[in-house]
Amino acid sequence: MTRLTSLPPAQAKRLAEVECPDFETRPWVTGPSLSQRRVAIVSSAGLVVRGENPFRGRDPDYRAIPADTRPDELLISHISINFDRTGFQEDWNVVFPLDRLNELAAGGVIGSVAKTHYSFMGAIDPTQAEVHARELAGRLKSDHVDAVLLSPV
Amino acid sequence: MSALAHYLEDEGIPTVAISLIRPQTENTEPPRALWVPFELGRPFGPPSNSAFQKRVILAALQLLERKSGPVIIEDFPDDDPREQPDPAWHPPQVRAAAADGSAEAIAAQLEREIQLLRGAHDRWLAQHGRTTVGLSELSMVDCGRYVADWVRGIAPSSLRDGFSPILMLRFAVDDLKAYYLEASAAGAAKPSSRQLGDWFWNGTAAGAAIIALRAMGLSSEDERLKTVLGNFMVPGVRVAMMS
Numbered sequence: 001m002t003r004l005t006s007l008p009p010a011q012a013k014r015l016a017e018v019e020c021p022d023f024e025t026r027p028w029v030t031g032p033s034l035s036q037r038r039v040a041i042v043s044s045a046g047l048v049v050r051g052e053n054p055f056r057g058r059d060p061d062y063r064a065i066p067a068d069t070r071p072d073e074l075l076i077s078h079i080s081i082n083f084d085r086t087g088f089q090e091d092w093n094v095v096f097p098l099d100r101l102n103e104l105a106a107g108g109v110i111g112s113v114a115k116t117h118y119s120f121m122g123a124i125d126p127t128q129a130e131v132h133a134r135e136l137a138g139r140l141k142s143d144h145v146d147a148v149l150l151s152p153v
Numbered sequence: 154m155s156a157l158a159h160y161l162e163d164e165g166i167p168t169v170a171i172s173l174i175r176p177q178t179e180n181t182e183p184p185r186a187l188w189v190p191f192e193l194g195r196p197f198g199p200p201s202n203s204a205f206q207k208r209v210i211l212a213a214l215q216l217l218e219r220k221s222g223p224v225i226i227e228d229f230p231d232d233d234p235r236e237q238p239d240p241a242w243h244p245p246q247v248r249a250a251a252a253d254g255s256a257e258a259i260a261a262q263l264e265r266e267i268q269l270l271r272g273a274h275d276r277w278l279a280q281h282g283r284t285t286v287g288l289s290e291l292s293m294v295d296c297g298r299y300v301a302d303w304v305r306g307i308a309p310s311s312l313r314d315g316f317s318p319i320l321m322l323r324f325a326v327d328d329l330k331a332y333y334l335e336a337s338a339a340g341a342a343k344p345s346s347r348q349l350g351d352w353f354w355n356g357t358a359a360g361a362a363i364i365a366l367r368a369m370g371l372s373s374e375d376e377r378l379k380t381v382l383g384n385f386m387v388p389g390v391r392v393a394m395m396s
Contacts, residue, residue, distance in 0.1 A: 072283035084194030091200035126156030137164030
């Protein structure tokens with residue numbers, strides 16, 4: 001588990017002390033009930049559709065993952081080696097829970113699932129990703145997304 | 154993740170973040186976050202357990218319906234049951250008894266191991282219908298040879314346009330790890346990531362080869378080689394176990 005006490009002390013210290021942006025505002029947007037929301041996944045797992053441009057170095061931009069992507073088409077190209085990948089190998093929903101979202105939509109728990117999902121790569125200076133995240137917001141709005149599920153690795 | 158939440162919410166998109174490192178989330182204060190007590194790499198918990206995964210997702214999404222905030226940081230209550238070792242799992246037997254620990258012996262055994270594991274990897278493919286091998290776009294034989302040549306000190310040129318030799322090596326190593334770990338998990342048993350990692354790093358020539366690459370990088374005077382091989386080959390938890 002990622003209780004920091006379960007990690008080697010040096011790694012736990014590094015993770016706990018990662019420099020985080022100090023934002024002056026606290027944005028907060030509300031919306032309709034869950035059953036009416038359109039949900040997109042935005043991951044920081046360095047996900048890339050097979051054959052497309054993998055993340056290199058500390059790329060701060062993002063990759064698009066169409067909703068009709070098959071599990072055998074999705075790869076992790078994250079630079080970090082300090083997280084488990086065997087869960088994703090067995091079942092992509094561990095990192096990219098598209099099947100679960102589709103089931104929740106089919107059951108009426110959420111309204112619908114976005115036509116495109118996205119991945120950044122963590123282990124970057126998050127302020128470098130700001131321009132890309134703000135541009136991504138426009139793409140999400142054009143897909144009528146009003147709920148983003150952000151998932152790290 | 155929390156910074157992305159801030160930027161997207163600031164642009165008018167409601168967000169909820171899964172948190173794996175609680176102190177980072179507490180420092181960044183996203184609008185809404187669900188901390189989960191799972192290992193890094195498993196934000197939605199155990200593989201092949203749709204009911205558990207759905208509980209995690211719902212616990213997160215339901216934070217979107219809260220009327221008061223920001224900041225909301227909730228804790229998911231349950232541990233990942235797949236973190237427990239499976240005593241029924243038995244790793245493939247691949248190690249050559251005669252390996253003498255030299256770079257050439259490790260490299261040669263790595264190339265043999267890839268052939269030895271082919272049947273197990275085919276079983277994985279039949280069982281799961283997919284592989285996560287593919288970043289290097291090399292066949293596993295070519296991938297093994299590329300990594301083995303680095304271990305031999307040959308430093309081969311890149312085999313893909315637009316990829317530097319060191320980037321090619323990083324992706325080839327990622328593919329090697331994926332191939333071995335998939336092959337070793339073929340079958341009905343449900344090994345934990347720790348079991349799989351113990352086998353890979355302690356029981357295979359591939360693990361020995363990657364550890365040798367790290368040592369090669371750390372002793373190199375080439376700063377890029379030192380950085381990439383020193384930091385992006387062997388996980389920190391394994392480095393800690395070796396010291």
